[in-house]
Amino acid sequence: MTLIDCIAKSYFATRYSVLMKAVASSSAQTQTLRKLIKSGASTEYGKTFHFSEIQCYDDFTKLVPVVDYPTMFPYIERMLNGAQNILWPTIKQFSRSSGTTSGKSKFIPVSREGLVDSHIASGKHFLSTYLHDYPQSRFFQGKGIVLTGSYYQYNYPSNPEIADVSALLYRFTDTWINYFKALPVEVALMDDWEKKLKAIADVSIPQNVTNISGVPTWMLLLFRTVLAKTGKKCIAEVWPNLELVIHGGVDFAPYRHQFEEIIGQKVVYRNVYNSSEGFFAFQSTDEDSMLLDLANGVFYEFEEEKSKEVVPLANVELAKRYAIIVSTNSGMWRYRIGDVVVFTSLEPFKFNIVGRTGQYINVFGEELIQANADAAIAKVAAAFNLNVIDYTVAPSYFSNEQNGFHEWLIEFEVPPKDIAHFAKCLDLELQQLNSDYEAKRYKDLALKSAQVVVGTKDVFAKWLRENNRLGVQAKIPRLSNDRKVFEEIKALN
Numbered sequence: 001m002t003l004i005d006c007i008a009k010s011y012f013a014t015r016y017s018v019l020m021k022a023v024a025s026s027s028a029q030t031q032t033l034r035k036l037i038k039s040g041a042s043t044e045y046g047k048t049f050h051f052s053e054i055q056c057y058d059d060f061t062k063l064v065p066v067v068d069y070p071t072m073f074p075y076i077e078r079m080l081n082g083a084q085n086i087l088w089p090t091i092k093q094f095s096r097s098s099g100t101t102s103g104k105s106k107f108i109p110v111s112r113e114g115l116v117d118s119h120i121a122s123g124k125h126f127l128s129t130y131l132h133d134y135p136q137s138r139f140f141q142g143k144g145i146v147l148t149g150s151y152y153q154y155n156y157p158s159n160p161e162i163a164d165v166s167a168l169l170y171r172f173t174d175t176w177i178n179y180f181k182a183l184p185v186e187v188a189l190m191d192d193w194e195k196k197l198k199a200i201a202d203v204s205i206p207q208n209v210t211n212i213s214g215v216p217t218w219m220l221l222l223f224r225t226v227l228a229k230t231g232k233k234c235i236a237e238v239w240p241n242l243e244l245v246i247h248g249g250v251d252f253a254p255y256r257h258q259f260e261e262i263i264g265q266k267v268v269y270r271n272v273y274n275s276s277e278g279f280f281a282f283q284s285t286d287e288d289s290m291l292l293d294l295a296n297g298v299f300y301e302f303e304e305e306k307s308k309e310v311v312p313l314a315n316v317e318l319a320k321r322y323a324i325i326v327s328t329n330s331g332m333w334r335y336r337i338g339d340v341v342v343f344t345s346l347e348p349f350k351f352n353i354v355g356r357t358g359q360y361i362n363v364f365g366e367e368l369i370q371a372n373a374d375a376a377i378a379k380v381a382a383a384f385n386l387n388v389i390d391y392t393v394a395p396s397y398f399s400n401e402q403n404g405f406h407e408w409l410i411e412f413e414v415p416p417k418d419i420a421h422f423a424k425c426l427d428l429e430l431q432q433l434n435s436d437y438e439a440k441r442y443k444d445l446a447l448k449s450a451q452v453v454v455g456t457k458d459v460f461a462k463w464l465r466e467n468n469r470l471g472v473q474a475k476i477p478r479l480s481n482d483r484k485v486f487e488e489i490k491a492l493n
Contacts (some may be wrong), residue, residue, distance in 0.1 A: 234264025
């Protein structure tokens with residue numbers, strides 16, 4: 001063990017103690033809420049909703065509303081134009097995300113506290129759990145590859161920093177962490193993914209890479225690029241000390257076999273739950289459930305899916321489906337982030353992400369929601385002067401032979417004469433509506449163009465009938481992350 005290795009592991013052992021103390025504390029969330037309210041009391045939002053009168057959680061729920069992005073956007077828009085002390089005292093950075101019902105992109109404020117005390121702190125907490133489980137780890141004896149997003153240019157008068165949250169973090173991390181990065185900033189933050197993957201491969205191939213993190217699709221594309229450049233059969237021949245793969249953003253299950261095959265040796269796979277709003281949870285052991293981080297400055301609430309009752313963390317129950325609501329140290333107050341979870345443990349609090357509050361597809365990191373799909377097909381059908389009876393969409397998964405794509409099954413009143421042209425136009429419209437889908441579609445690197453199967457007359461009605469769903473309230477599942485419903489309907493086609 002090197003001196004650097006020894007110092008790093010000692011530091012993370014301390015972080016592990018901090019995390020374990022927080023997750024075992026019944027008062028951790030109460031303390032977090034108190035600190036957040038104190039920080040936000042002097043802001044415009046805090047004055048509007050009487051933060052100074054909040055003495056307990058019940059006061060908080062009575063005075064402060066639960067909100068979605070469209071409600072928050074007018075405040076955020078003013079902040080983008082340079083106004084301060086609106087949602088949080090000082091905001092100079094924004095994370096760009098997509099998949100809203102109101103526009104192509106959404107902009108989430110990111111404060112210095114949000115970066116340091118949420119995103120970076122939770123990243124350290126995650127690593128501390130890994131090192132606790134694997135004390136013989138060689139993590140710090142080599143370098144790590146982080147596949148980040150990019151910075152973006154927008155014409156706001158205040159010229160705020162706008163980027164993917166991963167890009168903000170890559171630039172902002174502690175100086176000593178830079179020693180363990182395989183990629184220089186100018187490579188990590190490149191915005192042309194075709195050039196970026198080649199540059200990352202060139203820089204990282206000669207290095208001793210012990211860990212890699214990112215969205216599975218981009219990691220697989222990098223692995224393929226590395227193997228093509230080196231002529232090796234598997235990644236283990238290039239980086240024999242690779243021991244940890246950190247993934248997030250999409251369900252890893254469809255990718256695991258491909259990772260095992262292309263890496264060619266046993267490694268540890270760990271899932272993280274890091275969004276624009278904060279770094280909330282991560283796999284703390286080798287079991288699938290993720291540990292909710294209670295030492296990161298975020299206050300959590302949960303909306304029961306059926307009853308719509310909002311409860312604090314202390315009142316959640318096992319096996320129920322909850323939509324997550326967060327109040328963050330960047331000023332997102334009682335904000336629905338859109339994810340649905342099911343708790344698997346209450347001591348400590350662990351959960352699995354089981355979906356979104358609306359239907360969506362996020363197999364490749366594209367975050368396509370139903371609103372995007374509805375808008376795209378409506379516009380394209382109108383342009384072709386067609387009537388769409390119904391539709392459903394499912395992913396066709398990434399394979400060793402080809403990239404994945406979205407497969408649409410559409411029942412038309414009269415189908416288009418050129419279905420390939422219709423599919424191309426639909427794909428282009430989806431890119432216009434969703435920047436994450438657009439990014440994954442860039443030069444077919446991660447996602448191929450959408451494909452359309454023409455549904456026969458009444459095929460959807462047949463499926464509803466066979467599944468005892470016929471009736472006024474019955475609806476076809478529009479978007480699915482798996483192919484179960486799609487294949488059932490396709491079999492009737």
